[in-house]
Structure formats: structure tokens, C-alpha cells
Amino acid sequence: MSGTSYDAIDAAAVDVVVDGSSLVVTPLGMVSEPYSEELRAELAGALPPSKTTMEQVCRLDTGVGQAFAGLAKRANEELCGGRADFIASHGQTVFHWVEEGTVRGTLQLGQPAWIAEVTGCPVISDFRSRDVAAGGQGAPLVSAFDVLWLRAQAGRPVALNLGGIANITVGGDSPLAFDTGPANALMDAAVAHLTDGRQQYDHEGQLARRGKVHPELFARLLAEPYYDRPAPKTTGKELFHLPYLLDALKGLGSINTEDVIATLNRLTARTVADAVRSVQGTAVIASGGGTKNPALMDALQEELGGMDFTVSDQLGVPSDAKEAIAFAVLGFLSVHGIPASVLSCTGARHASRLGSITPGSGPLVLPQPMGNAPESLRIGGARQ
Structure with a gap:
């Protein structure tokens, strides 16, 4: 994949x-x-x-x-x-x-x-x-893997995937899954644009660490209506792309690259943490490319407070490979005649x-x- x-x-x-x-x-x-x-x-x-x-x-x-x-x-x-x-x-x-x-x-x-x-x-x-x-959202389909896997975890655990878009699956008796908003999508677009293509992403979170959150830009981005929509819901780069960010920057004057990236880094952390709290999550297990960004991981832990936070590698699922593994499992279910979508997660009939x-x-x-x-x-x- x-x-x-x-x-x-x-x-x-x-x-x-x-x-x-x-x-x-x-x-x-x-x-x-x-x-x-x-x-x-x-x-x-x-x-x-x-x-x-x-x-x-x-x-x-x-x-x-x-x-x-x-x-x-x-x-x-x-x-x-x-x-x-x-x-x-x-x-x-x-x-x-x-x-x-x-x-x-x-x-x-x-x-x-x-x-x-x-x-x-x-x-x-x-x-x-x-x-x-x-009638479903068609996503996050990784929820079928997560719901089965999280049953071994106590409480109301949350599986978090940090790709271009962030999504969560909530385990327990009432499973739920949805896209929380951008993970790396806006940061990657901003880095490529603001460095004139010299960098494609914030390597090891170095830009974010050198910057500070710009309060007005952060407020504008947090006002996005998507965050308040009820689950199940999905989104993508059809919404969170470079012109979206450039529109949010209009009228704010000159903001240095590091501050823009620091603001977007905090946006991902805040919207993920808000989503986890909204579903009464008790622990977070993270995977995906975003786990390689130390600045994002630190911001997530700050926003989640004292909540138990771990990376899926520690439970035997390589974070880089988790989505590919999940779709292999979906394929296994399909060829064995088993439905591989979860109604409460995708909203299908x-x-x-x-x-x-x-x-x-x-x-x-x-x-x-x-x-x-x-x-x-x-x-x-x-x-x-």
C-alpha cells in the first residue's frame, strides 16, 4: 500500500x-x-x-x-x-x-x-x-484490524495512525473509528512549499522544535468545522492541502517557516488529543510515519497529559508496517468469506x-x- x-x-x-x-x-x-x-x-x-x-x-x-x-x-x-x-x-x-x-x-x-x-x-x-x-465512509478500514487487536487491551484503548491524515480506532464494548484531521499532510505541504522543494518533510521535527506556535494562525486552523462533526467521518487531502494552509495564512503578515511548522505540529497534536478525550480513551497506541517525528510525539504526550502512550512496536506490530499488515488481514478475511468492515466505525448499513x-x-x-x-x-x- x-x-x-x-x-x-x-x-x-x-x-x-x-x-x-x-x-x-x-x-x-x-x-x-x-x-x-x-x-x-x-x-x-x-x-x-x-x-x-x-x-x-x-x-x-x-x-x-x-x-x-x-x-x-x-x-x-x-x-x-x-x-x-x-x-x-x-x-x-x-x-x-x-x-x-x-x-x-x-x-x-x-x-x-x-x-x-x-x-x-x-x-x-x-x-x-x-x-x-x-452507505459507509469507506474508512478507516484499519478499524477492523484494530477492533480485534484491541480486545486484548484493558480499559478503552485507542489505536492511533499518523499518516498524511490521522485516524483513531476506539476499542472496548462500543468500538468507533474516524479521521481526526491532518497528521503529516499540512506539515509536509508547508515544508515543501516554504523551502522551495529543498525539503519534503520536517526531518526529526527539527523545524518544529526551533519554532513557536503562532496564536492567530493556530486559532484559525482550529476553527475548521470538520473537527466538530460527529463520527463516523473521514477526510483527506481534498480538504487539507497547501491552498487550504495558504488561505489560513492570508493577512497574518510574515511568519517564519519554523513557526508555521510548529503551529501545524501542535494542530495535529491538539486535534488528536481532543478526539481521544471525546471518546473517553484510556490509553493510546500509535503507529504510522508520524511516530518518527520526535517533536510530534512530544507534543502528543503533552496534549494527552498523563494518559498511557506507547508505540505499536512495543506490542509486536511494527509501526511502519501496521497499515500494510492490517490490509493483509482484511484480504485474509475477504477470501475466507468474512465481512471485514465494522458498522459503528464506518457507518455502513x-x-x-x-x-x-x-x-x-x-x-x-x-x-x-x-x-x-x-x-x-x-x-x-x-x-x-
């Missing part, structure tokens, strides 16, 4: 077995490769608020599919000894169509036929569309079996359907 930051493709390999009413998921490793400069530039030029053409969409669908195929082949050979049963591909989200809080459609590019052709494996793809068709299947080089043979949906998930070899 590749997330909303669209900087690299991640491929995680997992072994999944059924143990009674539980899934046992053992991570086998991850490989990652950046998009080529040409493909990343083409993606950036086609994403909202830019205008695009059907030719660009076709070229991107092919280019992303071929890039995914190359990495999937490498992952199968290096991590699975060439014996992968299925490949689950999230694709690259290029548009998430939301009108007045209702998701009308979602588009992930990365033609799965290229993956099937290169690897010979069946491919499960296009996970989000079925949930949207059932009913739970759905997600994804479409592209056959591999041989006849398509699906596993026997599982009799009952799993009730929990544990990580093989991890401390629980």
Missing part, C-alpha cells in the same frame, strides 16, 4: 492462522521503496486541488500498478520464499469524494492486473468501494465482504469459508 503522503510503497508479509475464535497474525517483515521522482511528481500534479485528465488517470493507474507489482514480487521472494497465497493491495488513494459528511465515492489507483501478472498470485484490491456502496479479486496465473481456488467471524486477534510472538 501507499498512504496519503504518497512518498513510498510498503509491502508487509504476514502469516495468518485461525486459533479457535482468534486470528494469530505473525509479521514476517516489510520491504519499502520510494516512488520514482517522475511518478511522485505526476501523482502530486494530479491530486486535489489540481485539475487532471483521463489520460493522466490512466497513466497513473498503470504506473502505480507497475510500481506495486515490482515491490510485491520482491516481498514475495524475500519474505515468503516465493510462496505467498494471496496479495492484498490497497492501492493509492487519489480522491475521496465527500459531500456534507456523506461519502459518495472513493478512488484508489494501481491496476491489480499488473501485480497478478508479475507475481502469479491472486490479488484482492479495491477494499473501500464496497463499504461506500453500503451492514458489514460487507470487501474487495475484488483478480486471479493469478492459475485457476482461482478460494479457501473454505470460515464458519464464524474471529472475535479477537493476537500477534504471533508478541507481548500481549
